[in-house]
Amino acid sequence: MTSESDRQKELEHRQRIQREVDLRLQEMEAKMYAPDAALDETVKHQPENSQEPWMKKVIFGGKLFVLGVVGLVAVKIASLVAGFIVVAALGWVSYKLFFESKITNLQ
Structure with missing residues (x-):
């Protein structure tokens, strides 16, 4: 348990700190409104x-030059891929029409 003298010392310490804070605030206000x-x-x-x-x-x-080169390369690649797709589609359609069709006699 804390004794009465310890409490008194603690109270005095807090009061001293509060006075210092108040003094510092007054100094700051004086500088601010000077x-x-x-x-x-x-x-x-x-x-x-x-x-x-x-x-x-x-x-x-x-x-800008690099962006143009990248765009040109992208267009070239896209046209090659599209060309392969078109050729593959034509080949597939040709195969279905000419090689796989079942010829039926109409007689």
């Missing part, structure tokens, strides 16, 4: 010019 308080001026963020404008255009042109 007539000669220095205000920081805001400035717009300016990105660093690590790449010059012509370099950005070259990079953009390179990306």
Whole structure:
């Protein structure tokens, strides 16, 4: 069990901390409302010019060129696949018509 003197010391400690906090808050308020308080001026963020404008255009042109090449390759591959499908379909239809059909005599 805690003795009365320990409780008293704890209470005094808390009161001392509260006085320090109050004093610090008063100091902060005084600084905040002081007539000669220095205000920081805001400035717009300016990105660093690590790449010059012509370099950005070259990079953009390179990306556009690569996109065009990829598109051209995709169209070529798609046309080859479509050609194979058409040839396979024609071959299948020809097989069904000419080699697998059952000739019935109409006589």
